[in-house]
Amino acid sequence: MPDAGRFATLLKQARLRVTPQRLAILQALATGKHVATCQAIWARARRATGGLGQMTTYRILERLHAAGLIEQFDLGGVAHFGLADRHHDHVICQRCGSVEPTETCLLGPHGDLTARLRRSGFVVKHHRLDLYGVCRACRAGT
Amino acid sequence: MPDAGRFATLLKQARLRVTPQRLAILQALATGKHVATCQAIWARARRATGGLGQMTTYRILERLHAAGLIEQFDLGGVAHFGLADRHHDHVICQRCGSVEPTETCLLGPHGDLTARLRRSGFVVKHHRLDLYGVCRACRAGT
DNA sequence: TATCATATGATATTCATTACCATCACGCGA
DNA sequence: TCGCGTGATGGTAATGAATATCATATGATA
Ligand SMILES: [Zn+2]
Ligand SMILES: [Zn+2]
Ligand SMILES: [Zn+2]
Ligand SMILES: [Zn+2]
Numbered sequence: 001m002p003d004a005g006r007f008a009t010l011l012k013q014a015r016l017r018v019t020p021q022r023l024a025i026l027q028a029l030a031t032g033k034h035v036a037t038c039q040a041i042w043a044r045a046r047r048a049t050g051g052l053g054q055m056t057t058y059r060i061l062e063r064l065h066a067a068g069l070i071e072q073f074d075l076g077g078v079a080h081f082g083l084a085d086r087h088h089d090h091v092i093c094q095r096c097g098s099v100e101p102t103e104t105c106l107l108g109p110h111g112d113l114t115a116r117l118r119r120s121g122f123v124v125k126h127h128r129l130d131l132y133g134v135c136r137a138c139r140a141g142t
Numbered sequence: 143m144p145d146a147g148r149f150a151t152l153l154k155q156a157r158l159r160v161t162p163q164r165l166a167i168l169q170a171l172a173t174g175k176h177v178a179t180c181q182a183i184w185a186r187a188r189r190a191t192g193g194l195g196q197m198t199t200y201r202i203l204e205r206l207h208a209a210g211l212i213e214q215f216d217l218g219g220v221a222h223f224g225l226a227d228r229h230h231d232h233v234i235c236q237r238c239g240s241v242e243p244t245e246t247c248l249l250g251p252h253g254d255l256t257a258r259l260r261r262s263g264f265v266v267k268h269h270r271l272d273l274y275g276v277c278r279a280c281r282a283g284t
Numbered sequence: 285t286a287t288c289a290t291a292t293g294a295t296a297t298t299c300a301t302t303a304c305c306a307t308c309a310c311g312c313g314a
Numbered sequence: 315t316c317g318c319g320t321g322a323t324g325g326t327a328a329t330g331a332a333t334a335t336c337a338t339a340t341g342a343t344a
Binding site for chain 2: 075093106107124129133136139
């Protein structure tokens with residue numbers, strides 16, 4: 001667990017207890033793809049710790065999301081989770097299902113949009129922008 | 143069913159059979175909120191037709207989505223459906239859960255973004271932009 | 285180290301969605 | 315207008331993710 005110290009600090013900053021299970025799940029989130037299902041995270045994390053309950057995984061992921069440490073969104077009907085270190089948008093391939101984060105926010109001058117909507121009475125807290133299409137690898141494979 | 147003729151035309155254009163169940167579901171989608179769950183759509187449509195199976199509702203919604211007549215996306219873990227007459231983005235209130243469509247696409251010069259990503263090898267087919275926040279009514283109610 | 289609030293783990297349960305199959309009816313051609 | 319055949323419908327059963335519950339274990343603080 002190379003990032004144990006960093007993750008422990010993150011948990012403490014969020015006023016959450018530092019447990020081996022939580023560290024294992026954060027580590028699993030850091031090593032895999034950009035996002036993963038609860039099942040996948042559980043499978044990877046339990047291998048590292050030995051005994052990790054599946055329901056514990058659900059509860060920890062919910063808690064980490066409530067604390068803002070991870071992002072959560074539904075994809076194909078099942079919840080997906082990923083580390084939420086910085087804001088990013090998503091580029092999703094409809095063929096292979098890969099989910100990649102963008103380097104920068106794609107919304108451009110974000111202030112414009114927020115100001116425009118605030119004038120209509122709606123206060124924007126955050127947004128989710130997902131671009132669907134076909135990635136380079138899948139196009140080449142055709 | 144005031145829009146029966148219009149919906150029948152839509153179905154025929156999509157090479158789908160015109161059945162009372164499909165018309166009832168399209169009508170239910172047109173009368174309710176911008177999006178609704180399968181359960182809610184079923185409840186409203188069955189009242190209009192008398193006998194409508196729940197599983198039939200699932201199958202019809204899936205078919206209509208495959209044909210591009212309706213939009214589908216997960217919200218809070220359950221699928222939501224709405225008429226997809228034109229492209230729009232979503233303004234979602236986190237307090238009351240209301241989902242409202244935007245008049246125009248919020249992405250601005252869409253071509254810029256598409257071109258930029260195509261240069262990286264990714265071909266954008268469509269996107270989903272959801273803005274989360276608090277609506278005017280909920281703010282006033284505080 | 286003692287204490288306690290909280291986290292964990294296992295089971296049972298809920299609920300949306302899918303699978304399956306027998307019956308029915310829309311659309312088309314005679 | 316009347317059959318016919320393909321596709322649609324409806325019901326039951328099965329799947330699978332997610333939640334509820336509660337006894338036990340453990341991290342944090344003093
Ligand atoms: Zn992400
Ligand atoms: Zn963004
Ligand atoms: Zn919409
Ligand atoms: Zn848009």
